Amino acid sequence: METNWIAILVSALIPLLVGAVWYNPRVMGKAWMDSSGMTEEMVKTGNMVRIFILTLMFSILLAGFLNVWVVHQIHINSILMNEPGFGDPNSEIGMFISDFMYQYGTNFRTFQHGAAHGFLAALMFAFPLLAINAQFERRSWKYILVHLGYWMITLILMCGLISAWI
Numbered sequence: 001m002e003t004n005w006i007a008i009l010v011s012a013l014i015p016l017l018v019g020a021v022w023y024n025p026r027v028m029g030k031a032w033m034d035s036s037g038m039t040e041e042m043v044k045t046g047n048m049v050r051i052f053i054l055t056l057m058f059s060i061l062l063a064g065f066l067n068v069w070v071v072h073q074i075h076i077n078s079i080l081m082n083e084p085g086f087g088d089p090n091s092e093i094g095m096f097i098s099d100f101m102y103q104y105g106t107n108f109r110t111f112q113h114g115a116a117h118g119f120l121a122a123l124m125f126a127f128p129l130l131a132i133n134a135q136f137e138r139r140s141w142k143y144i145l146v147h148l149g150y151w152m153i154t155l156i157l158m159c160g161l162i163s164a165w166i
Helices: 005-011 014-022 025-036 040-045 048-070 072-080 092-104 111-136 141-164
Strands: none
Touching (some): 048 111, 048 141, 072 092
16 A cells, blocks of 8 residues: 555644634634733744744645544555565455455545544544653643644545545
8 A cells, every 4th residue: 555645734824724723813812821821022032933844844744744634544564564475466365465466455535534534533632742741841731731632623624635635
C-alpha cells in the first residue's frame, strides 16, 4: 500500500484552518486568552510566520502518524515485511498482498470511519496529554476544554479526510 502524500499534505493544513476559526475572538479566542493568561498585546508579539511554518511542519508529522492510525491496510506490510519475497510483486507473498489489497483495500475507507478514529484520538490521546500538562501548569478545566474542542474538531477532520481520500 502506497502512502497518499497529497492527502497527508492537505490534511496538514487543517490545524491551521481550524485554528484560524476556533481561536478567533468571536468563537473561542476570548475564552482561550482568559484561561491561558494571554492578552491581545502578547498575541501580537509572536512571530506569526515562524509559528505558522512550525505548525505546518508539526501538522505534517501528525498527519503522517494519523495515516497509519486510520488506514488499516497499511499494517499488512508491517505484519509481512520479514517474509521471504516481501517487496517482490511476483513472489508468493507479493501476490498475496496484491490479492489482499484488491479484495480489501478499500474496507473502512470512509470519512465517517476516519472521523470515528479522530474522535477516539482526541478523547483517548489528546485529552489525557492536555489534561496532564494543564494540571502541572495549574491551568483550569476551561483551558483544557477549549483546547480539547480544537483538537476534537481538528483530528476528526484530519482523520476523516485521510481515510476517505483513497
